[in-house]
Amino acid sequence: MSLLLLRNFDCAREVLQYATDHGPKAWVTHDPARQPDRGYFTVVDGRYYGVFASATGPVAFRDAQQWMLCENQVLTEMKLLPDGRKRFVVTIRNERVLDVVYQPSGIVVDNWSDDERMIDFFAWLRDGMSSGALGQFVSFYTLSA
Template sequence: MIYLRSYDTYKETLEYDVDTGASRLVSREEVERAGVQRTFGMFTRVGDRFFGVYATPEGPVFFGDDIRVLGRFGVTRGHVELDKATRIHRFALFDDSRLVLSTHYPEREGLGTNPYDTEPEDVDMFAAIAKGTESRQFFENYRRG
């Protein structure tokens, strides 16, 4: 079982079973009371589904509910595309050119609300993953034991 911080909501933590993909939301306070260590990574919600990335000794594991993909630099890549008419984004994760994970989600609010939020990846975890998969350093950052 691992615990991940929310990319979007300060008070939420995801309890995620890395073997089965079973998950539940827990409050930040509950995690702090239990003295549980959070795993390096992040998650977000799309409706009642959970998506994210967490660190392992082998590198980043990307997940969507019970689908898990071990990322490899140069092989695993994310892509976000905006439908300008509907303002709906589509996130796709490819591994060895094969689509392995995808979702649609509404545009994330917040860009420009403070001086630090100047890029889509500042407010949108999927954009952060897509940008991250372009960088060898991203994969190295998620290689933790």
């Protein structure tokens, strides 16, 4: 079992202890003496969603369920719903593995940027998984041995 410390996408002072074989463990306050691991998480309706780096590439998760994002035929989709919520979908080899409807938090991570990716975890992940940025995203979330 590997225990990771993942930053909350919306609040860098909060980190999640995430066991790679069991899922979320506990929220803790960021300890400056311990550098968080490469990855982020967010919470929607009491469920933990996130991404972390591994030796084989980026891994997305919902609670204890995990999916490799560097596999062939990984597609992401983002839709704005009529009520202002958004729907984020991940499909791997034509199978929908993740489908989450959420209300964007509106929390601005970078006050100097009007970049939508900076205020929405799922939009950030969608952008990272886009064809133009995919190579950089996979490379950054692949740990060297």
